[in-house]
Amino acid sequence: MAKALVLTPRADDFPRWYQELINKAELADNGPVRGTMVIRPYGYGLWERMQQELDARIKAAGASNAYFPLFIPQSYLTKEAEHVEGFAPELAVVTHGGGKELEEPVVVRPTSETIINASFSKWVQSYRDLPLLINQWANVVRWEMRPRVFLRTTEFLWQEGHTAHATCEEARDYAAHIHRNVYADFMVNVLGIDVVLGRKTPSERFAGAVNTLTLEAMTGDGKALQMGTSHELGQNFARAFNTRYLSRDGTQELVWQTSWGSSTRMVGGLIMAHGDDDGLRVPPRLAPVQAVVLAVKDDQAVLAKVREIGDRLTAAGVRVQVDDRTDTPFGRRAVDWELKGVPVRIEIGPRDLEKGTALLARRIPGGKEPVALDSLAALVPEVLEADQTLLLQQSREWRTSRTSEVAGVGDAVEVAAAGGWARIPWAALGEAGEAELAAQGVTVRCLVTEDGAVPEADDAPGTVAIVARAY
Amino acid sequence: MAKALVLTPRADDFPRWYQELINKAELADNGPVRGTMVIRPYGYGLWERMQQELDARIKAAGASNAYFPLFIPQSYLTKEAEHVEGFAPELAVVTHGGGKELEEPVVVRPTSETIINASFSKWVQSYRDLPLLINQWANVVRWEMRPRVFLRTTEFLWQEGHTAHATCEEARDYAAHIHRNVYADFMVNVLGIDVVLGRKTPSERFAGAVNTLTLEAMTGDGKALQMGTSHELGQNFARAFNTRYLSRDGTQELVWQTSWGSSTRMVGGLIMAHGDDDGLRVPPRLAPVQAVVLAVKDDQAVLAKVREIGDRLTAAGVRVQVDDRTDTPFGRRAVDWELKGVPVRIEIGPRDLEKGTALLARRIPGGKEPVALDSLAALVPEVLEADQTLLLQQSREWRTSRTSEVAGVGDAVEVAAAGGWARIPWAALGEAGEAELAAQGVTVRCLVTEDGAVPEADDAPGTVAIVARAY
Structure with missing residues (x-):
C-alpha cells in the first residue's frame, strides 16, 4: 500500500x-x-x-x-x-x-x-x-x-x-x-x-x-x-x-x-x-528523544509493558519517551514521531505481547521488524550507534555524488543550478570570477587545499574554490 | 594579627x-x-x-x-x-x-x-x-x-x-x-x-x-x-x-x-x-568550585601533589579547581578565593608535604586546620555537606533573631528601621495600614498563616503580615 x-x-x-x-x-x-x-x-x-x-x-x-x-x-x-x-x-x-x-x-x-x-x-x-x-x-x-x-x-x-x-x-x-x-x-x-x-x-x-x-x-x-x-x-x-x-x-x-x-x-x-519526504531524521547522539515506545492499543497489559520497556531502556542509558496516548489514533501518532525524526520507534500491541515481541522501526534506514521484547535493552543502543554512523555515511555519499570538478565559471554555474557543488581552481577563478558567479546567484562557499585541508592563506598554491548556491 | x-x-x-x-x-x-x-x-x-x-x-x-x-x-x-x-x-x-x-x-x-x-x-x-x-x-x-x-x-x-x-x-x-x-x-x-x-x-x-x-x-x-x-x-x-x-x-x-x-x-x-566582611560564602551544593587546591610555593613536589589531590577530589565527585599560579603571591590568591566564597581551600606548601598534611580552610564556619593528605578525598565531601547544613542553620537563626511580633504600624516601622522584620496581624493592619507603612518606605512583604503556611485567601482569619524595608 x-x-x-x-x-x-x-x-x-x-x-x-x-x-x-x-x-x-x-x-x-x-x-x-x-x-x-x-x-x-x-x-x-x-x-x-x-x-x-x-x-x-x-x-x-x-x-x-x-x-x-x-x-x-x-x-x-x-x-x-x-x-x-x-x-x-x-x-x-x-x-x-x-x-x-x-x-x-x-x-x-x-x-x-x-x-x-x-x-x-x-x-x-x-x-x-x-x-x-x-x-x-x-x-x-x-x-x-x-x-x-x-x-x-x-x-x-x-x-x-x-x-x-x-x-x-x-x-x-x-x-x-x-x-x-x-x-x-x-x-x-x-x-x-x-x-x-x-x-x-x-x-x-x-x-x-x-x-x-x-x-x-x-x-x-x-x-x-x-x-x-x-x-x-x-x-x-x-x-x-x-x-x-x-x-x-x-x-x-x-x-x-x-x-x-x-x-x-x-x-x-x-x-x-x-530530512526526507516523511519528515526529519534526527541523529541518535543529538536526539532529545532517541526512542519512543508506543502502546498500539488501550490495553492494560500493553500499557504496563510499554512503561516497563521505557524504564528498561532508560536504565540502559537511552533517552526514551513512552507514548501511551491511546485516545489519539495509533497511525496518527506513528506519523507524528516519523515527522519528528525520532531514531527508533518501538510499537507494542496485544498480538505482539502474546508473541513476546515488539515491532522495531528505524527512522534512519527505514523499515520495521519484529524483535524479542527481552532483547530491546541490549539491541536499541546498538541500533542507535549503527544509525548514527549510517547517517554520516549517507551525508558523505550525498555530498560526494553531487560535487563536480569544473574548469570555468560557466560550468560552475551549471553545476550549481542543477543542485550541486563545483570545485574549481581558485587561481583560475579569482575575485573577478567570484564576482561573475555572484551575478548569477552562485557564491564561493570556501577555499580548500587540493587534499581537502584548510589553506594557510588566500593565495596558497593549489587552492580550490567550492562554489554553490546557498541558503 | x-x-x-x-x-x-x-x-x-x-x-x-x-x-x-x-x-x-x-x-x-x-x-x-x-x-x-x-x-x-x-x-x-x-x-x-x-x-x-x-x-x-x-x-x-x-x-x-x-x-x-x-x-x-x-x-x-x-x-x-x-x-x-x-x-x-x-x-x-x-x-x-x-x-x-x-x-x-x-x-x-x-x-x-x-x-x-x-x-x-x-x-x-x-x-x-x-x-x-x-x-x-x-x-x-x-x-x-x-x-x-x-x-x-x-x-x-x-x-x-x-x-x-x-x-x-x-x-x-x-x-x-x-x-x-x-x-x-x-x-x-x-x-x-x-x-x-x-x-x-x-x-x-x-x-x-x-x-x-x-x-x-x-x-x-x-x-x-x-x-x-x-x-x-x-x-x-x-x-x-x-x-x-x-x-x-x-x-x-x-x-x-x-x-x-x-x-x-x-x-x-x-x-x-x-556574604560576610571577608566576601561571599557560596553554599557547597551551588558552588561551581567547591574546593580549591592551592600550591603555596613554586616547588616541583608541591605542584605535583596539588595536581594529584585535585584529581583525587574530582574522582570523589567534588568540583575542584587547582590553583598553581605561583607567580601571584600566595596571600593574594588566598584572599581572592575567600572573596569568591569557595567553601573549601586546601593549602599545600613544602613543610606541609614533609608532614604529609595540608591546611584545610573552611569558608563557611571560618578557621583552618592541618589534615592528613590521605584523608582529604573522604573528608572534603563530608565537610561540604556539613557546611551546607550550617549555612542554612545560620540563615534561619539570623532571620528568627531579627523578626519581632508587633501590634501597630509605629512599632513595625521601628523594627524595620533597626534592620529587622516585623510580624503584625493583617486584620489589624489592612490596606490602610499598608499605605501608612509605604509612606515610610516599609512594605508588606507577604502574608502568612499563624503557623507559617501560605494563606488560602487575603482575608483568611489569623493571617499575619510580614513587613520590612526591602531591596
Whole structure:
C-alpha cells in the first residue's frame, strides 16, 4: 500500500517541504513581528541538546561563559570601520526607554565584538591575563529582509566566543582549534553532517575579521549552508578599543583576537541535511528523544509493558519517551514521531505481547521488524550507534555524488543550478570570477587545499574554490 | 594579627560592601548603557549552577522549555489593561529596524505573558492539549531608574514559566507546586537560604495576576529581598487573547493560567544573605568550585601533589579547581578565593608535604586546620555537606533573631528601621495600614498563616503580615 503523502516531496518544492516539515513536526512558528520565530518545545529540545554538546566542547577548549548586555551604545559600533559598515543596514535601534526619548539611541546587539572589547580593555592588564577565553550564549538581532525560519531570522539564538591572545600565532591556532575541535567535531560526530572545512574569500569574510574559517553543509537539494564560522580578528578591534597588555618585556602591546559563532541556524541545517519526504531524521547522539515506545492499543497489559520497556531502556542509558496516548489514533501518532525524526520507534500491541515481541522501526534506514521484547535493552543502543554512523555515511555519499570538478565559471554555474557543488581552481577563478558567479546567484562557499585541508592563506598554491548556491 | 580589611565592613555601609564585593570577587561590572550589567565568568558560573538546579526541578514539574521572541508588538501589551498599566513606564521601544522607521514600534519584552498567549491561543484546541506547561530561559528589559547590580538592572536574565489548565483548581495547585517544590526546594536546599513563603497583598501583586505567591529572603542588614514569584493569572490573559479549549462536554471554555519567574536577582540575594566582611560564602551544593587546591610555593613536589589531590577530589565527585599560579603571591590568591566564597581551600606548601598534611580552610564556619593528605578525598565531601547544613542553620537563626511580633504600624516601622522584620496581624493592619507603612518606605512583604503556611485567601482569619524595608 502506498503511503499517504504527509509533506510536499522534496523534489517538487524543497523550500515548501522545509516549511511544512517545521510546521508539522512542531519545531517552530513565525512570531508576530516579521522575521521573528517561536521555537516550540520539540525544536527547542533539539537546540538544548546542541547547546549541551557544544558547551562541553567549548569548556574543554578552555573558554568560560559570561554575559554581556543586549544594548550597545550606537557609538561603539562605529569604532571599527568595516564592522559598522557590515552591520549598519541590519540594526534594530531603541530610541525610547522608561517613557522618555533616549539621549543616545542604543542598538540591539547584532554581535558583541564591540561591547566585549570595551570590557576586555579593562580586564586585560598584563600578559598574565592572557589568553582571555570567553563565550556567551545569547540572542542577537539582525533585521532580516528575506526571513526563513531557523536559517535567517531577525532574532536568533547563538553562542559567540571572543578571545584575546598575546601573539598572532596563538590567536590563529585558537581560531583553528575552535573550527576543528569544537565545531567540526560536533557537526560531524554529533549532527552526523559531513561538513567541509574551509576558508572564506576576502569578500565573504566577517566584517572586521582578517580571516574567516567556515563549515559548509550540503542540503538535500544540493545547495550549501554555512553552519558556523571562526574568525581571526587580528588587532582590528584591539586598536579600536585600545585593548593592550604589558608584555614580559615591559612594553605595551595590542592583543590579538578571535571570535566564533554558531546558532539556531544549525537546526535548519539539520533539517535540510537529513530530512526526507516523511519528515526529519534526527541523529541518535543529538536526539532529545532517541526512542519512543508506543502502546498500539488501550490495553492494560500493553500499557504496563510499554512503561516497563521505557524504564528498561532508560536504565540502559537511552533517552526514551513512552507514548501511551491511546485516545489519539495509533497511525496518527506513528506519523507524528516519523515527522519528528525520532531514531527508533518501538510499537507494542496485544498480538505482539502474546508473541513476546515488539515491532522495531528505524527512522534512519527505514523499515520495521519484529524483535524479542527481552532483547530491546541490549539491541536499541546498538541500533542507535549503527544509525548514527549510517547517517554520516549517507551525508558523505550525498555530498560526494553531487560535487563536480569544473574548469570555468560557466560550468560552475551549471553545476550549481542543477543542485550541486563545483570545485574549481581558485587561481583560475579569482575575485573577478567570484564576482561573475555572484551575478548569477552562485557564491564561493570556501577555499580548500587540493587534499581537502584548510589553506594557510588566500593565495596558497593549489587552492580550490567550492562554489554553490546557498541558503 | 588582625586581618587587613578587604571590604568596607557590612555594619558600616551595607550597600557599599555589596558593591565592593561584586567588584573584587569579579562577579559583575556595570555595562555602558545605564542600568545594564556585564556578568563576569565567576558570577556567570553561579548563575549557570542556579540554572542547572532550577531547570532540573522545572522539568520534573512537567514543563518543557521553548523560546518566544524578544520583540513584542506594542498592541499586544495593551490587551490586558492592568498588565500594560504596570509595565508601560518601564518599556524599551524599538522604533527603527533595518535602516527604516517601523510602521508599528515594537517593545523589548519586559515579560512574555502577552506574546506567549498569542501562541497558546493557537496551540490549545481541546482538553487533550491541557495542561500546557512551558518554560523559557531568556533576557528581559525593564527600564530601571535606580539600578543596582543583580538586584535591579535594566536587562536581566531569568526563567519564566507559563501554563494553561482546564480548571481554576488545577492552575492554583500548579502555581503552588512551583512555589514550594521548585522555588522553595531550590532556595532552601541548594542556596541554603531560609526563605519565607507567603502570599502578596493585592497592592503588591503582579500586573494582571489574581494571586501572587512569593519567597522572601532576609539580607545581612535585616531587610527583605523577593527571590521569586509564582502567579495565578485566573482567566485574565485567556480573555484578552481568547485562549479557549473544547471541553469533554463539547463546550468552548477559557483556560486558567499561571506564570512564575526567578532571575539573576538571586545572585544578589545569595550575596546579601550569605556574604560576610571577608566576601561571599557560596553554599557547597551551588558552588561551581567547591574546593580549591592551592600550591603555596613554586616547588616541583608541591605542584605535583596539588595536581594529584585535585584529581583525587574530582574522582570523589567534588568540583575542584587547582590553583598553581605561583607567580601571584600566595596571600593574594588566598584572599581572592575567600572573596569568591569557595567553601573549601586546601593549602599545600613544602613543610606541609614533609608532614604529609595540608591546611584545610573552611569558608563557611571560618578557621583552618592541618589534615592528613590521605584523608582529604573522604573528608572534603563530608565537610561540604556539613557546611551546607550550617549555612542554612545560620540563615534561619539570623532571620528568627531579627523578626519581632508587633501590634501597630509605629512599632513595625521601628523594627524595620533597626534592620529587622516585623510580624503584625493583617486584620489589624489592612490596606490602610499598608499605605501608612509605604509612606515610610516599609512594605508588606507577604502574608502568612499563624503557623507559617501560605494563606488560602487575603482575608483568611489569623493571617499575619510580614513587613520590612526591602531591596
